[in-house]
Amino acid sequence: MLKLTERLGPIVVGQASDTLTLPYERRVRGRFKATSDAGRELGVFLERGPVLRDGEGLGTEEGDVIAVRAAGEPVVTAHVPAGLPLARLCYHLGNRHVTLAIGGDEHHGWVRFAPDHVLEDLASRLGARLEHHEAPFDPEPGAYGAVEHHGHDHAH
Structure with missing residues (x-):
């Protein structure tokens, strides 16, 4: 299993050796197992925070680059x-x-x-x-960048 541990930000076409197509509900998570579009087993081990964006690259421990695609x-x-x-x-x-x-x-x-x-x-x-x-579905990231979902803790 390839371990994806690094966010590389937006990458250019051709920079990735494989792609990982995910729906929005999977792209909000930081840790999960998945199968790449070419059939390789992947483990995603990222810090919590920003949603994985369409076109973003993820780096493996071996130096491979996998491109994220929004399903x-x-x-x-x-x-x-x-x-x-x-x-x-x-x-x-x-x-x-x-x-x-x-x-x-x-x-x-x-x-x-x-x-x-x-x-x-x-x-x-x-x-x-x-x-x-x-x-x-690649929604707006929110006013605070990494904050995608927030608790409803403000006063009305």
């Missing part, structure tokens, strides 16, 4: 115009402490989240066009 998984993408509609959608979804991926261009924006009928209803009421599909 396609069921998601909902809410499409809205850029500007205030996107800001309003992000505000209301983020106010519910859900993990979100955000993207778009100068004319159109989108917010991606795990399927949830309550969030879908909220997004629809805010004017979003919903798309249910499979796509990589």
Whole structure:
């Protein structure tokens, strides 16, 4: 079993000897066993903290590099115009402490989240066009970098 013990940050295509494709729920963990896309047994032994990002490299004790890939998984993408509609959608979804991926261009924006009928209803009421599909889920890392999930310990 290859032991992955070092985060290398974003790597260029071709730098890795193999890939490891994982859904979001596995990429939030620091220690687990997995099988690479080429069938090699891997043990991931990383410090707790940042989520493994699509395109990030992991180093083995032997000096090999394995590239992390975000797996396609069921998601909902809410499409809205850029500007205030996107800001309003992000505000209301983020106010519910859900993990979100955000993207778009100068004319159109989108917010991606795990399927949830309550969030879908909220997004629809805010004017979003919903798309249910499979796509990589690589959400925003949060305002504090390594902090992905936090306890609900602030006052209201």
